[in-house]
Amino acid sequence: MKSHSSHWGAFRARWRDGALQVLPHPADPDPNRLIDNLPGAIRNSIRVSQPMVRRGWLENGPGPDAKRGRDEFVPMPWDEVLDRLAVELKRVGDSYGASAIFGGSYGWSSAGRFHHAQSQVHRFLNTVMDGYVRSVNTYSAGASAVILPHVLGPADNVARRNVTWEQIIDHTDVVLAFGGMAIKNTQVASGGVSRHVERDAMRRAADRGCRFICVSPLRDDLPPEARAEWLALKPLTDTALMLGIAHTLVAEGLHDEAFIEGFCAGWAEFEQYLLGRGADAIEKSAAWAGAICGISEAVILDLARSLAKKRVLVTTSLSLQRSEHGEQPIWMAAVLAAMLGQLGLPGGGLGYALGSLAHYGKSDNVVAIGALPQGENHVSDFIPVARIADMLLKPGDVFDYNGQRLRYPHIRLAYWAGGNPFHHHQDLGRLAAAVGRLDTFVVHEIAWTATARHADIVLPSTMTLEREDIAGTPTDPLLMAMHRVAEPYGQARDDYEIFADLAERLGRWNEFTEGRTSRQWIEHMYEEFRTKMAAHDLPAPSFEEFWERGELELPKKTDDGGMLRAFRENPVAHPLPTPSGKVQISSAVIQSLGYASCPGHPAWLAPTEPVSAEHPLYLIANQPRTRLHSQFDFGDYSRQHKRRGREVCSIHPSVAAVRGIADGDIVKVFNRRGVFLACAEIDEGVSPDVLRVPTGAWYDPVMDENGRLLCVHGNPNVLTRDIGTSSLAQGCSGQVTAVEIERYTGSLPPIRAFISPEPSQ
Ligand SMILES: Nc1nc2c(c(=O)[nH]1)N[C@H]1C(S)=C(S)[C@@H](COP(=O)(O)OP(=O)(O)OC[C@H]3O[C@@H](n4cnc5c(=O)[nH]c(N)nc54)[C@H](O)[C@@H]3O)O[C@H]1N2
Ligand SMILES: Nc1nc2c(c(=O)[nH]1)N[C@H]1C(S)=C(S)[C@@H](COP(=O)(O)OP(=O)(O)OC[C@H]3O[C@@H](n4cnc5c(=O)[nH]c(N)nc54)[C@H](O)[C@@H]3O)O[C@H]1N2
Ligand SMILES: [Mo]
Numbered sequence: 057m058k059s060h061s062s063h064w065g066a067f068r069a070r071w072r073d074g075a076l077q078v079l080p081h082p083a084d085p086d087p088n089r090l091i092d093n094l095p096g097a098i099r100n101s102i103r104v105s106q107p108m109v110r111r112g113w114l115e116n117g118p119g120p121d122a123k124r125g126r127d128e129f130v131p132m133p134w135d136e137v138l139d140r141l142a143v144e145l146k147r148v149g150d151s152y153g154a155s156a157i158f159g160g161s162y163g164w165s166s167a168g169r170f171h172h173a174q175s176q177v178h179r180f181l182n183t184v185m186d187g188y189v190r191s192v193n194t195y196s197a198g199a200s201a202v203i204l205p206h207v208l209g210p211a212d213n214v215a216r217r218n219v220t221w222e223q224i225i226d227h228t229d230v231v232l233a234f235g236g237m238a239i240k241n242t243q244v245a246s247g248g249v250s251r252h253v254e255r256d257a258m259r260r261a262a263d264r265g266c267r268f269i270c271v272s273p274l275r276d277d278l279p280p281e282a283r284a285e286w287l288a289l290k291p292l293t294d295t296a297l298m299l300g301i302a303h304t305l306v307a308e309g310l311h312d313e314a315f316i317e318g319f320c321a322g323w324a325e326f327e328q329y330l331l332g333r334g335a336d337a338i339e340k341s342a343a344w345a346g347a348i349c350g351i352s353e354a355v356i357l358d359l360a361r362s363l364a365k366k367r368v369l370v371t372t373s374l375s376l377q378r379s380e381h382g383e384q385p386i387w388m389a390a391v392l393a394a395m396l397g398q399l400g401l402p403g404g405g406l407g408y409a410l411g412s413l414a415h416y417g418k419s420d421n422v423v424a425i426g427a428l429p430q431g432e433n434h435v436s437d438f439i440p441v442a443r444i445a446d447m448l449l450k451p452g453d454v455f456d457y458n459g460q461r462l463r464y465p466h467i468r469l470a471y472w473a474g475g476n477p478f479h480h481h482q483d484l485g486r487l488a489a490a491v492g493r494l495d496t497f498v499v500h501e502i503a504w505t506a507t508a509r510h511a512d513i514v515l516p517s518t519m520t521l522e523r524e525d526i527a528g529t530p531t532d533p534l535l536m537a538m539h540r541v542a543e544p545y546g547q548a549r550d551d552y553e554i555f556a557d558l559a560e561r562l563g564r565w566n567e568f569t570e571g572r573t574s575r576q577w578i579e580h581m582y583e584e585f586r587t588k589m590a591a592h593d594l595p596a597p598s599f600e601e602f603w604e605r606g607e608l609e610l611p612k613k614t615d616d617g618g619m620l621r622a623f624r625e626n627p628v629a630h631p632l633p634t635p636s637g638k639v640q641i642s643s644a645v646i647q648s649l650g651y652a653s654c655p656g657h658p659a660w661l662a663p664t665e666p667v668s669a670e671h672p673l674y675l676i677a678n679q680p681r682t683r684l685h686s687q688f689d690f691g692d693y694s695r696q697h698k699r700r701g702r703e704v705c706s707i708h709p710s711v712a713a714v715r716g717i718a719d720g721d722i723v724k725v726f727n728r729r730g731v732f733l734a735c736a737e738i739d740e741g742v743s744p745d746v747l748r749v750p751t752g753a754w755y756d757p758v759m760d761e762n763g764r765l766l767c768v769h770g771n772p773n774v775l776t777r778d779i780g781t782s783s784l785a786q787g788c789s790g791q792v793t794a795v796e797i798e799r800y801t802g803s804l805p806p807i808r809a810f811i812s813p814e815p816s817q
Contacts, residue, residue, distance in 0.1 A: 057069070057070050057079075058070065058539035058540070058541045058606075059536060059537055059538070059539055059606030059607060060520070060521060060536070060538045060539060060541060061167050061168075061248040061250070061527035061536040061538050062090075062091065062094075062166065062167050062248065062520065062527075063164060063166070063167050063244055063245060063246055063247070063248060063249075063684055064088040064090040064091065064243060064244050064249070064684055065080060065081065065084060065087055065088045065090070065091055065243070065248070065249060065250070065252070066080075066081040066084065066248060066249070066250035066527070066534060066536050066607070067079060067080050067081055067087075067091050068080075068081070069094075069521065069541045070541075071541075071542075075095060076094065076095040076098055076521075076541070076542070077095065078091045078092070078094050078095060081250050081251075081534075083250065083251060084250060084251055084252055085251060085252065085253065085256060086243075086252040086253070086254075086255050086256065087252065088243040088244070088249075088252060089693055090243075090244075090682070090683060090684060090688075090693060092691070092692060092693040093682075093683060093687075093688035093691025093692060093693045093694055094521065094688065094691065095691075095692065096690075096691050096692040096695075097503075097519075097688045097690060097691040097692075098519065098521055098542055098545070099545065100503070100690050100691075100810075101812055102503050102504050102690045102810045102811075102812055103502060103503050103504075103516070103519075103545045103546065103548070104501050104502065104503060104504060104508060104514060104515075104516035104517075104546075104548065104814075105516060105545060105546025105547060105548070105812075105814060106131050106132075106516060106546055106547045106814065107131070107132050107133070107134055107137040107513070107514065107515050107516065107547070108129040108130065108131055108132065108513075108514045108813075108814065109129065109130050109132050109137060109140075109512065109513055109514075110123075110124070110127045110128070110129055110130075110511065110512045110513075111127055111128045111129065111130055112124075112127045113496065113512035113513070114130055118144060118147070118468075118469075118495035118496045118512075119495055120492060120493050120494065120495070121492060122489075122492045123492075124488070124491055124492050124494075124497065124510050124511075124512070125488050125491070125492075125506075125509055125510040125757075128813070129514065129813050129814070131814070131815065134547065134549070134557075137513065137515070138554070138557050138558055138561060139561065140513075141498065141513055141558060142558055142561035142562055144469070144496050145157075145184075145185060145469070145558070145562065146562065148468050148469045148495065148496070149185055149186070151468075152466070152468055153435075154181070154185050154186045154187040154188055154434065154435050155187075155189055155435045155437050155465050156189075156465070156466060156467060156468040156469065157181060157185060157187075157188045157189065157467070157468070157469050157470075157471065158188065158189045158444075158447070158448075158467040158469070158470040158471070159177055159178060159181040159188030159189065159190065159470075159471050160188075160189070160190055160191030160439070160441060160444070161173070161174050161177045161178070161471060161472045161473055161474060161475055162174070162191055162194070162195065162441050162475045162477070162480065163472070163474045163475015163476060163477075163480070164246060164474070164475070164684065164685060164687070165473070165474025165475065166474070166519070166520035166525075167246070167247055167248040167520065167525075167527040167538070168520060168523075168525025168526060168527055168538050169247065169425055169426075169427060169428065169525065169526055169527065169528065169581060170428055170525050170526065170552075170574065170577050170578050170581060171520070171523055171525050171550060171551060171552060171574075172427070172428065172474070173473040173474025173475075173500065173517070173551050174473065174474045174475065175427055175428040175430060176428070176473060176474075176551045176552055176555055177471055177472075177473040177474070177500075177551070177555070178190075178430045178431075178433075179428060179429070179430045179431055179555075179568065180555040180558070180559065180568060181433075181471065182430055182431030182432055182433050182434075183431045183559070183564060183567040183568045184555075184558070184559045184562050184564040184567065184568055185562075186434045186435075187432075187433040187434040187435035188433065188435055188471070189435055189437045189438060189439070189447075189465050189467060190433060190435070190437075190438045191438060191439050191440065191441035191444070192438050192439070192440055192441065193440055193441050193785070193787065194441060195378070195441060195442060195480050195788045195790070196374055196378075196412075196413075197211060197215075197374055197377065197409065197787075198377070198378070198382070198440060198441065198442055198781060198785055198786070198787020198788050199377035199378070199382035199383045199386065199781040199782070199784075199785040199787035200374070200377045200382070200383070200386045200408065200409070200785075200787075201785070201787075202383070202458050202784055202785035202787070203377075203383040203386055203387055203654075203784065203785060204386065204390075204408070205633070205634075206634065206640060206643050206645060206646055207387050207390050207634065207639065207640045207643065208390055208406075208619075208620070208632055208634065208639060208640075209619055209632050209633045209634065210633070211408070211409075213618060213619040213620075214406065214408045214409075214619075214620070215408050215409040215410070215415070215416050216415060216416060216420070216530065216531065217420060217618035217619065218405070218406070218407065218408070218410075218416075218617075218618050218619075218620060219369055219402075219403060219404070219405060219406075219407045219410065219417065220417050220418060220419055220615050221253060221254065221257035221417040221418065222257075222419075222615065223402045223403040223615070223617075224257060224261050224266065224369065224403050224417070225257055225260045225261045225264065226264075226402070226403065227367055227401075227402045227403030227404070228261060228266050228367050228368075228369045228403035228404065229265075229266060229267065229366040229367040229368065230266070230267045230268075230269065230362070230363060230366050230367070230368045230369070231261070231266060231267070231268045231269065231282075231368075231369050231371060231407075232269050232271065232363070232368060232369070232370050232371070233268065233269060233270055233271060233272075233277075233278060233284075233371045233373075233411065234271045234272070234294050234298075234370070234371065234372045234373065234376055234385065234389060235271070235272055235277060235294075235371075235372060235373025235374075235375045235376045235412075236270045236271070236272040236274070236276075236277020236278045236284075236373060236411065237254070237258070237277070237278060237282075237371060237373065237410060237411020237412070238274075238276065238277045238278070238279075238373075238411065238679075239254060239255055239279045240679065240680075240681040241373075241411065241412050241413065241679055242254040242255075242411050242412070242413065242414050243414060244413060244414060244679075244684060245413050245414035245415045245529055245531075245532065246413075246415075246529070247527055247528060247529035247532070248527035248528065248529060248532055248534075248536060249414040249529070249532050250532055250533060250534040250536065250607075251532070251533060251534075252414065253418075254411070254414070254417070255279055255281050256281075257417075258278070258279060258281045258282040259281035259282075261282075262281065262282055262283045267285070268282040268283065268284035268285070269284060269285050269287060269359075270282075270284040270285065270286050270287065271287045271289055271294065271297065272286075272287075272288070272289070272373075273288055273289065273290070273291050273674070273676060273742065273743040273745060273746045274676065274678075274741060274742055274743070274746075274748060275288070275740075275741035275742075276741050277373070287351055287355070287359075288350070288351075288743035288745075289349040289350060289351055289743075290348070290349055290350040290674070290743075290745050291379075291674040291676060291745065291746060291791075291792045292379055292380070292381075292663050292674070292792055293348050293349035293350070294349075294372075294376055294385040294388075294389075295381075295384040295385045295388045295658060295659070295660050295661075296340075296344075296345045296348040296349050296660045297345050297348075297349045297351065297356065298385065298388040298389060298391075298392050298658075299330065299340035299345055299388065299658075299660055300340060300341065300342045300344065300345020300346065300349075300356045300360075301342075301345075301356060301359060301360040301363070301392060302330055302340070302360075302388075302391065302392055302395055303330050303331070303339065303340045303341050303342065303344075303345070304341075304342050304356065304357055304360035304361070305360055305363075305364065305395055305396070306327065306330060306331065306395075307341070308360075308361065310360070310361065310363075310364035310365075311364075311395040311396070311397075312394075312395060312396060312397025314397070315394060315395075315397035315399075316394065316395065316641070318627065319394065319399070319623070319624070319627055319638055319639055320394050320638050320639040320640075320641050321634075321635075321636035321638045321639070321640055321641065321642070322636075322640055322641040322642025322643065322644070322656075322657065323641045323642075325641075325642040325656065325657055326391065326641045326642050326657040326658070329657060329659065340660070341353075342356035342357045342360070348660070350745065363396055364396070367398065367401065367402075367403055367404045368393070368396050368398050368404060369398070369403060369404055369405060369406075369407050369410075370389050370392055370393045370396075370398075370405070370406055370407065371406075371407035371408070371410045371411060372385060372386055372389045372406070372407075372408055372409070373409070373411060373412050374409050374412040374413075375412070375678060375791045377781065377787065378781075378787065378788050378789065378790055378791040379663075379781070379789050379790075379791045379792050380663055380664060380665075380777075380779060380781060380782075380789045381653065381654075381661045381663070381781060381782060382781040382782075382785070382787055382789065383654050383781060383782055383784055383785055384654075384658050384659060384660070384661060386408065387657075387658040388658035389406055389408070390406050390408075390639065391639075391641050391658055393405045393406040394639050394641065399620050399623075399624065399639065400617065400620040400621045400622075400623055400624025400625070401621075401624070402617065402621075405620060406620075414531075414532075415529060415530070415531050416531075418531040418532075419531070419612050419613055419614070419615040420530055420531060420612070420613045421530055421531065421532075421533075421610040421611065421612055421613070422589075422592050422594065422610070422611045422612065422613055423585060423588045423589050423592060423594065423610070423611075424528060424529065424530040424585075425526060425528040425535060425581060425582075425585045426581060426584055426585065426588075428577070428581070431567075437462075437463075437465040438462075439462075439464065440457055440780065440785065440786035440787065441788070442481070442482070442778075442780065442786065442787060442788035442789075442790075443455065443464075443780065443786055444477065444481060444487070444490070445481065445483070445486050445487045445489075445490040445778055446464065446490075446778075447464040447465070447467060447490075448467055448470075448490035448491065448493050448494065449486075449489065449490045449493065450464055451464050451465065451466035451467070452464060452466065455786070456649075456651065456783035456784075456786075457783070457784075457785075457786050458784055458785065459645075459649050459784075467494065468494065468495040468496070469494065469495055469496045469497075469498070470491075470494055470496075470497050470498070471498045472497075472498070472499045472500070472507060472511075473499070473500035473517070473551050474500070474551070475507070476505045476506070476507045476685065476686045477507055478505065478506030478507045478509075478510060478755050479505070479506070479507070479685055479686035479751065479752060479754075479755070479771075479773070480685065480686075480751075480773075480788075480790075481773060481778070481790075482773055482776040482777055482778040482788065482789065482790045483729055483773070483774075483775075483776060483777060483778035484506075484730075484755055484757070484765075484767075484771065484773050484774050485729060485730055485757075485765040485774065486729075486778055487778075488510065488757075491510050496512050496513070497510065497511045497512050497513075498511060498512065498513045498515070499511035499513070499514050499515070500514075500515045500516075500517045500551050500554060501514060501515075501516070501517060502516070502517055502518070502519040502545075502548070503690065504812050504813060504814075505686060505754065506754060506755035506756075506757075506809075509813065515549075515554055516545070516546060516547055516548040516549070517548055517549065517550065517551050517554070518544045518545070518548045518549060518550050518551075519545070519548075520538065521540070521541040521542050522540065522541070522542050522543065522544045522545065522548065523538075523540055523544075523550050523574065524537075524538060524539060524540050524574065524575065524578060525538040525578060526538060526578055526581060526582060528610075532610075533609060533610055533612070534607045534608065534609060534610065535585070535602075535607065535608040535610055536606070536607050537602060537603050537605070537606045537607060539603075539606070550574060552574055552577075553574075555568060556568060556569050579599045582599045582602065583599065586599075594611055596608065619632065641657060642656050642657035643656055643657070644656065646784065649783070649784070651782060651783040651784055653781075653782035653783050653784070654782040654783060654784040654785075665777060665793075665794055666794060667745075667794045668794065670796065671727050671728075671794040671795050671796050672794075672796060673711065673745065673746060673747050673794070673795055673796065673797060674745055674746045674747075674792050674793070674794060674795075675725060675746070675747050675748075675749060675772060675775060675776075675792065675793045675794075675795040676742075676746050676747065676748045676749075676791065676792055677749060677750065677751050677772035677773065677776055677790060677791060677792070677793065678748065678750055678751070678791065679750060679751065679752075680694075680750035680751060680752040681697070681750065682694045682696075682697040682750075683752055685751065685752050686751075686752045686753075686754060687752075689752055689753060689754050689809075690754075690810050694752075698735070698753070698770075699720065699735035699737065700720070700722060700735045701769075701807050702722065702733055702734050702735045702753070702768075702769055702770045702807070703734045703735070703749055703750065703753035703769060703770025703771070704734060704735055704736075704737045704749070704750075704770075705723055705725060705734035705735065705736055705737065705747055705748070705749045705770070705797070706737050706739040706741075706742045706747065706748040706749075707723075707736055707737070707738060707739065707742065707747055707797065708738075708739065708740065708742050708743065708744040708746075709738050709740060710744050711744055711747075711797075712736060712738050715797065715798060715799065716799055717736050717797070717798075717799050718736070718738075719736060719737060719738040720735065720736065720737075721735070721736045721799050721800070722734070722735055722736075722799075722800040722804060723735070723736045723797050723798065723799055723800055724766075724797070724798055724800045725747065725749065725772075725775065725795050725796075725797045726764075726775070726795060726796060726797075726798075727775050727793065727794060727795045727796070729765075729774065729775050729776075729777070730764055730765040730766065730767070730774040730775055731760055731764055731765070731766040731767075731774070731775075732749075732766065732767040732768075732769070732770050732771060732772065732774050732775065733766070733767070733768050733769070733770060733800055733804075733805075734749055734770035735770075736799075747795065747797060749770060749772045750772075751771075751772060751773065751790075752771075753767075753769045753770040753771050753809075754769060754771065754809035754810070755767055755769070755771040755773070755774070755809070756768050756769035756771070756807055756808055756809040757774070758805055761802075766805075768804075768805040768806070768807055768808075769807050769809050772793075773790065775793050775795055776789070776790040776793045777789055777790075777793055
């Protein structure tokens with residue numbers, strides 16, 4: 057048995073009778089079934105087997121071309137393709153400089169820390185091309201990464217080093233979970249997770265009497281083990297509900313005035329707004345909130361009263377902030393936790409992002425494995441990550457970001473390795489137009505994703521099982537050796553080897569490789585880790601011994617409650633890193649920016665593309681239960697959970713009945729931006745205001761009879777809206793979109809996403 061790891065779990069693998077077998081790590085109490093995607097994926101014919109070049113690029117040379125995504129590919133030997141790519145990189149660098157290269161390359165790639173593709177591409181562009189235009193923040197947490205430092209402090213201090221599951225098991229009376237804490241999400245962490253503990257933690261807390269409340273349009277956003285009450289609010293209205301709760305607390309004198317007085321700044325301005333004494337003259341009462349969020353006034357009043365004087369943990373899923381005005385529910389949740397006097401108490405306060413990923417709710421390891429050093433980037437231009445299509449479509453345009461006025465650079469060449477923008481970005485028709493503006497689009501991929509199909513040069517990379525690596529995170533208890541389990545598929549090569557050969561052609565081999573082989577880099581990263589362990593007087597075995605054992609148990613720091621506990625215990629000695637040193641209920645800094653989309657205190661801002669008579673339902677495009685994002689959508693586990701080969705659209709019985717939709721029908725879901733097909737599944741666990749279609753089914757576009765973009769497979773990003781969350785953070789707004797649904801009666805187009813464009817051998 058070889059040991060290996062993935063973002064969804066550590067596992068063991070071996071070959072039996074020509075088939076790959078994977079077994080979860082024996083110490084994992086609640087393994088993630090996503091490992092079942094691997095056996096059918098590793099030798100799947102949708103893998104990229106050889107370097108391929110787009111015909112139009114080959115024949116006409118680099119330049120804008122609307123045919124990207126619809127052109128043929130031509131196989132090319134490695135030496136020739138790398139020669140041509142080196143010439144093109146040099147042409148772009150010499151003619152326009154490194155600021156014409158976009159190397160953000162957002163994406164999760166695989167768990168190993170050395171072969172982490174995004175780190176590899178960044179290191180290559182820095183050491184060989186003098187830099188690249190980068191992206192900041194993530195699709196995961198774009199809005200909160202910017203708002204939290206204004207209000208409390210760095211997002212990591214609020215997510216990673218804050219309330220733990222152990223504290224919840226021991227102390228929490230009420231978990232008020234906005235967006236829930238879906239087990240499917242907690243089972244994943246970038247860099248790997250060897251023990252899935254969340255389900256059991258919720259069971260134990262519930263056994264002790266902790267009350268869980270799932271505030272979400274989907275019932276299964278909390279698992280049965282939590283025995284939760286379900287408050288099905290309308291999407292995008294959490295801030296209104298929180299304001300209604302806050303208003304009730306103030307109106308009934310239930311808020312913690314001493315905490316607000318001693319630990320918070322800017323209460324007065326917010327209170328004016330809450331009580332209807334501000335410019336809008338609207339009292340944010342329970343009745344007002346109820347009318348917006350679809351929950352009765354009586355329920356809101358009861359809920360607010362039941363929270364006072366209890367140990368309450370307010371949690372917010374990452375999804376809440378992956379929508380227009382996503383800064384507001386996060387800020388307001390912090391204010392609510394402050395009004396309840398709970399910030400910094402064991403098991404109380406704000407559990408931002410708790411339940412969205414396995415990283416959170418755990419205490420830190422004393423020492424974590426380091427990342428691959430990325431060298432120095434000499435280009436200062438950057439974009440907030442989700443502004444990629446804007447940048448490509450509008451070079452030279454000015455945009456706002458967190459108090460800065462920035463300009464989009466003119467990008468000629470984009471280099472992607474380890475990400476799938478035709479999975480992760482919004483309004484995919486618009487993204488395709490944007491990619492058409494490039495001179496050259498280079499993609500390293502393990503499989504023929506829609507991104508690879510839109511590229512000019514596609515280089516086949518090995519997948520994680522085909523190489524050695526080390527996996528580890530700041531909180532997971534194991535450092536994992538990732539043993540090689542299989543030979544590379546076809547002509548696939550490691551991203552590192554590809555970059556090393558390109559670096560050699562560009563005269564910078566030494567700078568990129570520092571003379572090390574992959575194995576030497578992995579040993580080097582381990583030795584650096586071992587030196588850090590030694591500095592803490594902690595023993596760690598030699599590399600050989602670690603490799604032989606396959607894993608190493610990592611010592612933990614004791615849980616000291618983090619930044620918020622220290623602040624609560626002594627606000628003078630441990631002020632928060634905010635302008636006032638306190639919780640910013642209002643922010644003069646944000647106020648001074650004058651952004652209508654993010655005012656100086658948390659506020660209810662109605663969506664600018666709400667549901668309407670034409671598009672009366674909110675589509676929730678959340679994380680998929682059966683895969684990580686788009687990864688291994690061609691694997692067995694993902695495919696078995698589709699219906700009639702298409703993604704499943706969950707729909708409430710009442711919504712289906714009115715439209716004559718039966719379980720198992722093919723439906724079309726649409727708005728102004730496009731259409732996709734999916735298979736209807738009738739489900740009482742989705743509220744009647746919404747449809748659920750998870751992200752990640754591979755984009756498979758055709759034009760429908762009206763000339764509209766149609767994805768035959770069920771990729772919701774055909775319909776989502778490509779706007780920033782606000783002028784402050786410019787985060788991704790992909791989670792929720794207004795749509796309509798109908799039964800599909802046309803002839804069924806075939807699904808071609810898993811048919812390789814390579815000539816059959
Ligand atoms: N509508 C909507 N859209 C969303 C979201 C949403 O909630 N709603 N969520 C967003 C979020 S939070 C995220 S994080 C993004 C995720 O977006 P991505 O991180 O881009 O999605 P992945 O499918 O993980 O893409 C990783 C790609 O890397 C490839 N890969 C794996 N290993 C290797 C390797 O070793 N080398 C190379 N070269 N390639 C490799 C995989 O085949 C895969 O195509 O999606 C975002 N998009
Ligand atoms: N299995 C699996 N797990 C994953 C991932 C994956 O791809 N697959 N991706 C990982 C990544 S990269 C990330 S960033 C995290 C993301 O973590 P999240 O963003 O929290 O995950 P989602 O599943 O997108 O959203 C959680 C729930 O929020 C609810 N929701 C949506 N809109 C609203 C709203 O307006 N109000 C309220 N109250 N609820 C709302 C939806 O019902 C949805 O199921 O998940 C991680 N975990
Ligand atoms: Mo994410």
